[in-house]
Amino acid sequence: MAETRGLKVPKKGYRLFRSKDWNVFIEGLWHNNPIFGMVLGLCSALAVTNLMLNALVMSLSVTVVLLVNSIIISSIKHLIPDRVRMIAYMFIISSLVIAVDLVLKVFLPDISRALGPYVALIITNCIIMGRAESFAINNSVKLAISDALGVGMGYGLSLMMLAFFRELAGFGTLFGFRVIPETVTPAALLSIPPGAFFALGTYILVITTIRKRGAK
Amino acid sequence: MKSVRIILFLVITSSLCTLLLAGAQLGYEKASAVFNVRLYGTILELFSIEAAEDDIEKVFLENFETRTIGSTVYYISKTVEKGSVVFKTIGAGLWSQIELLLAFSPDFEKMYGLRVISQAETPGLGARITEMEFLERFRGVEVRPELKVVKFASRPNEVDAITGASVTSRSVEKIINRGVIEMDQAFGRDEGEE
Numbered sequence: 001m002a003e004t005r006g007l008k009v010p011k012k013g014y015r016l017f018r019s020k021d022w023n024v025f026i027e028g029l030w031h032n033n034p035i036f037g038m039v040l041g042l043c044s045a046l047a048v049t050n051l052m053l054n055a056l057v058m059s060l061s062v063t064v065v066l067l068v069n070s071i072i073i074s075s076i077k078h079l080i081p082d083r084v085r086m087i088a089y090m091f092i093i094s095s096l097v098i099a100v101d102l103v104l105k106v107f108l109p110d111i112s113r114a115l116g117p118y119v120a121l122i123i124t125n126c127i128i129m130g131r132a133e134s135f136a137i138n139n140s141v142k143l144a145i146s147d148a149l150g151v152g153m154g155y156g157l158s159l160m161m162l163a164f165f166r167e168l169a170g171f172g173t174l175f176g177f178r179v180i181p182e183t184v185t186p187a188a189l190l191s192i193p194p195g196a197f198f199a200l201g202t203y204i205l206v207i208t209t210i211r212k213r214g215a216k
Numbered sequence: 217m218k219s220v221r222i223i224l225f226l227v228i229t230s231s232l233c234t235l236l237l238a239g240a241q242l243g244y245e246k247a248s249a250v251f252n253v254r255l256y257g258t259i260l261e262l263f264s265i266e267a268a269e270d271d272i273e274k275v276f277l278e279n280f281e282t283r284t285i286g287s288t289v290y291y292i293s294k295t296v297e298k299g300s301v302v303f304k305t306i307g308a309g310l311w312s313q314i315e316l317l318l319a320f321s322p323d324f325e326k327m328y329g330l331r332v333i334s335q336a337e338t339p340g341l342g343a344r345i346t347e348m349e350f351l352e353r354f355r356g357v358e359v360r361p362e363l364k365v366v367k368f369a370s371r372p373n374e375v376d377a378i379t380g381a382s383v384t385s386r387s388v389e390k391i392i393n394r395g396v397i398e399m400d401q402a403f404g405r406d407e408g409e410e
Contacts, residue, residue, distance in 0.1 A: 091226075091233045092233065099240040
């Protein structure tokens with residue numbers, strides 16, 4: 001039980017908040033958040049956060065792959081030989097990602113085109129491999145689901161947050177709907193890749209400050 | 217014994233994954249028939265043939281003949297501008313690939329029309345090649361000896377380029393001219409004089 005060992009479960013409060021699943025979920029959402037906690041999977045976070053719609057589809061894709069992968073890995077963990085566990089993850093992750101990519105191509109062709117290679121690159125996204133290796137392989141299916149949902153939603157919320165500011169400032173729109181009138185010059189810097197670095201850096205700085213405050 | 221177990225495990229996992237992917241691919245191929253319908257719709261629109269959303273495929277097959285030569289699929293009109301040839305072609309743009317739908321008159325001398333299927337050019341500059349105003353400039357333009365996209369079109373084989381998007385304009389010109397050569401070879405037509 002590698003990761004649940006350090007887990008603090010409160011003794012008081014509602015039953016839900018005292019349950020292990022809930023705390024694993026929160027752990028993934030906040031302390032182990034892939035973007036500002038573990039600082040993993042940044043490549044896709046930088047690339048797809050120029051528009052909120054792209055960020056939403058990308059986070060859903062990652063969450064689905066993460067969830068299904070965690071369920072599979074945690075349920076066959078006793079079958080996987082220790083020496084080839086990485087290869088086993090790769091097999092499963094790549095099959096899932098290719099399937100998700102095809103689904104997007106068929107049902108959301110425009111967004112699939114906008115996301116370009118980044119959906120296929122979920123295969124090499126460290127978040128999924130990381131959660132499989134550090135959590136799913138050691139824990140029960142139930143806990144693995146909580147963890148995958150927490151980390152997936154943590155990734156998604158971070159992406160949406162970044163995309164919110166980048167789309168609002170860069171294009172003056174949210175989900176394609178105009179919020180700031182067209183007469184205002186948009187800060188195009190935020191919509192281009194270098195702007196993503198500034199936005200992400202600021203975001204991590206702000207969240208880290210809040211977390212430090214909370215820890216005191 | 218341990219290595220046997222490992223090999224067995226890997227063989228089983230990879231077979232299962234292969235099966236899953238084969239299934240996904242089959243489903244994808246079925247679903248991509250939808251893309252064909254979208255292409256048919258664009259071609260019908262180019263030839264100003266009316267068709268209801270649900271009959272696009274039927275109307276298209278009534279009006280066009282499909283012929284595959286080499287790796288390209290050519291659609292040949294059976295009604296409007298009888299003998300016109302339409303096909304899809306792809307080439308390099310400024311940032312990404314540009315996919316064009318080219319239509320040529322029955323004598324292969326003029327363009328019948330042009331549509332952009334996909335592109336990722338600079339928004340506001342190169343991406344303006346998708347605007348009808350630009351696309352309609354290609355109606356009836358001569359492609360012999362070759363088509364030219366220039367600043368001020370004055371000859372029958374010239375088209376006005378987009379200001380501020382010279383690379384994209386030149387890419388479109390190049391893709392069309394290469395398309396003409398491909399079409400000539402496919403239909404066994406001698407190359408134009410000069």
